[in-house]
Amino acid sequence: MHLKGLDKDLNREEQELVAESVAFVVCGEYGLDSSDYTFGYLSSWKGDDGKMQGIGAVVQEVVGGMIGGGVNKEVTY
16 A cells, blocks of 8 residues: 555555554544444554554544545555
């Protein structure tokens, strides 16, 4: 996955963390609770704390572009 406009190249584990985290936040924005699934799934992907902070920043940027009225980010595979 490459996030155009974010200049991030992510490995498979990072892709999964970003995709599921974005889905969780967007679902929550629309009143859908996916926590039962999301938390279990995310815990199955291990990552170090340093990378997790970077992933959080990517998630914030993607979500901001989707629901925050910001510039939309194109996601390509």
